[in-house]
Amino acid sequence: MTNPQPIALVTTGGTIDKIYSLTGDLEIGEPAALEILSVVRPTVPVTAEPVLRKDSLDITDDDRQTLFERVEALPNTRVVITHGTDTMTDTAEYLRTHGTALADKTIVFTGAMQPASLRVTDSQFNLGTAFAAVQLLDPGIYLAMSGRVFPVGAVVKDRDRGQFVDLVVPEN
Amino acid sequence: MTNPQPIALVTTGGTIDKIYSLTGDLEIGEPAALEILSVVRPTVPVTAEPVLRKDSLDITDDDRQTLFERVEALPNTRVVITHGTDTMTDTAEYLRTHGTALADKTIVFTGAMQPASLRVTDSQFNLGTAFAAVQLLDPGIYLAMSGRVFPVGAVVKDRDRGQFVDLVVPEN
């Protein structure tokens, strides 16, 4: 069923990694996913690949190209990417449109609406959905958010509600 | 991909639900999965079905029959069951061997090595893996633990390490 092929955990920053600084600002801290996994102690091999450390509103297409090249260079066919929620669909779309070289990989984006540093947060749950999805799905690019797993292109963030939902394409 | 069919969340107690009582003992509290989901706010419908409230070492075959009947009666084809880890494989096996009536359902067991009431716990992550698995897998009975998703019969708890691993059947 779940062949325990090694998973690459690629981190880019985003809300999941936000911490509160001594100066009263939010900043991007160490990748929270690593601390979460140290608690879960998965029995599938995981390697960490920190690539960016940014609020996703600040991620540029140059950053996306860097991410693309780093993911392409990974030997893994299973890749979980933690990313800020505001442009998660944009980065996923970038990988899809630039990424025939990624065609043999299952890539699952996830993140959080509330930082992992909070007492109450969706970070751990979301990372869990991404870990199951990356092991169960065929190659492709997906988003694991709001308790669901969406294929790239079929999902949108409802900013008012802070939830990821199906992208409904209006019919003509 | 992930057709948002309603998920039934069946709770039975176990470590995930343990709380610390005023008398200094551990007891089974309210289903932790409900509080976790209230934070995640999934965009797939979920209904809660509390069935048992027991340490899994105390679960009997009568309890398992009750669980079987309750799951069978559910209209849902997607069922997540939170359960103590010590006999999770036993209960899953019971459902498999007694359950041709469950043949159209995807049933995913999960739980935790550390109670959800703790500051540091695997509860949220594990529930996340179960939620993805129940939406992505064909009918059958599975365990989502230790960052993986195992089919019933192919998994065992390594009690010394507190981890779920592949059940290795020795060859003759």
Added chain:
Amino acid sequence: MTNPQPIALVTTGGTIDKIYSLTGDLEIGEPAALEILSVVRPTVPVTAEPVLRKDSLDITDDDRQTLFERVEALPNTRVVITHGTDTMTDTAEYLRTHGTALADKTIVFTGAMQPASLRVTDSQFNLGTAFAAVQLLDPGIYLAMSGRVFPVGAVVKDRDRGQFVDLVVPEN
């Protein structure tokens, strides 16, 4: 020793009350001290007096006058005030210089360097120091921060270190 005279808990916002909004910003939430006390269940009566809901950098002298009047009007002789750390000494000083009417009250300011909504925070500890101080000290105005209790006028926030220390007045 600790005469259980009723304590008034006056809240003004500040880091202790900061929460993470769905839009990715920090905002001032409900008074965290109330939730903390609901866990501690003190055996001394406490009444809550929410007065302001502001980052302390935004607190004006008009706000301080409002706070002064509200504290003066309280029947309590023991008052704990939660407040942002950046101008906590300013507000304490304002009460001291405007407040002969407060001369019979023991007033203890406290707050936090890390919001109470975080998994790891100084909020609960600091509130505890304030609760002990307000019950043990003679009338006057104090700050309880960084594990100590300082009289107003003898304390300063070291912004680089995020700690409250003795105000050292250089000799001539």
Added chain:
Amino acid sequence: MTNPQPIALVTTGGTIDKIYSLTGDLEIGEPAALEILSVVRPTVPVTAEPVLRKDSLDITDDDRQTLFERVEALPNTRVVITHGTDTMTDTAEYLRTHGTALADKTIVFTGAMQPASLRVTDSQFNLGTAFAAVQLLDPGIYLAMSGRVFPVGAVVKDRDRGQFVDLVVPEN
């Protein structure tokens, strides 16, 4: 006011230090007070003195004698002792009746009704009350629990409510 004389933190185990083991039992872990203080970063010197690591129901008079001797040997005049709640008053009483040698020390016992390893706990708040009390009070032996500071001999644990209250001595 609060002369920053060094505080000795003496730890003995108890609920505050309880953790959940892989075998599903509660056990006494590392002193939680040290981790709490690492977050608060007090600007008063603190040294740690781990003496016992026991549930307070298991603490014997031999243990209490050991504790007495260790506290007596400390150079500090300010001592905070973390201790299980069930026999905290007994140990405090033991120190009082055996301890003229402790007459120059301010000793404050504290602990928790809920382990510090929990997401929701009174541990941090209680340690805060003890830290303020030990710096503000004259020599003597005290308990800081339930939001108050009691002198030894004037306090009792109400086991049904899980709270510390005034010991009421019936009049004749």
